[in-house]
Amino acid sequence: MPDIMEDADRHCAKTGARLTPLRRRVLELVAQARAPVKAYDLLSQIDRTSTSAKPPTVYRALDFLIEAGLVHRVEALNAFVACPQAGHGHAAVLYVCESCANVTEVQGSRPGQENKPAGFTVKRSVIEHYGLCADCPRP
Amino acid sequence: MPDIMEDADRHCAKTGARLTPLRRRVLELVAQARAPVKAYDLLSQIDRTSTSAKPPTVYRALDFLIEAGLVHRVEALNAFVACPQAGHGHAAVLYVCESCANVTEVQGSRPGQENKPAGFTVKRSVIEHYGLCADCPRP
DNA sequence: GAGCAGATGTAATAACGTAACATTTTATCG
């Protein structure tokens, strides 16, 4: 995941966000995982090195990373994935394989806004598709 | 919410699903609410009458209602809303107002599947838009 | 080096959800 970390450094340098060592470490852990990561799994991985990590440590780092556009929360899994395209402007669309747990992110303009009610202003969208990826055998 | 309860009765009669008194009571509570309802709020409302409700009581009822297509889970809120169109075949698209908590459900065919990866088979979609409804003042 | 803001440490607890097993209710069938 060197791309992701380099992009993150560049993106934070450009926006003024402070990618501290702790936040950077959490992003590395999320980016290295080949599947969505749970907050408490991050916690135990950090624990092994620093011994002082508690829940707020990881949740605060994740809040920062999400705010910075470096990580997305997978709402239906209570888990987190690294964004492959730091700070993209549009909403993320996630395709999550329920067999191998791989997540593919695509982006689009106003995705999923079918039949939007008149006068509704969308601030944030959660779009997650669950199913089987091309590499997993059909039942 | 007489419509919702009557539709639910009809829908369950047609499909053979058993809308028992407990499940019916939970559906009534969800349908009466003017906002997404939390599982533990349902629990305390049931408690007031029956005194024997525990977490599995309400979670099992909710599982049934979701399976039957009578209730949707709002993933990003850990909460539940009654479906205004019992057992509709397509994925639900929810517009959630962050000011007044009102939820508007619309339905569509294959909503939100922008740039679907080749070979991916979607089994279930989570599509939730958060923002401001037409009736709420802009900041 | 005093003061401030942002970041992190720490303890405690709230909020959300499930596993496992006992009991009761309902449907089915000889």
Added chain:
DNA sequence: CGATAAAATGTTACGTTATTACATCTGCTC
């Protein structure tokens, strides 16, 4: 009808996820 099987509910206990509140530290400005 009464045995029996299946479905639903009761109950205990616990696991997981997330936040609040307050203390301390770190880097910066004046």
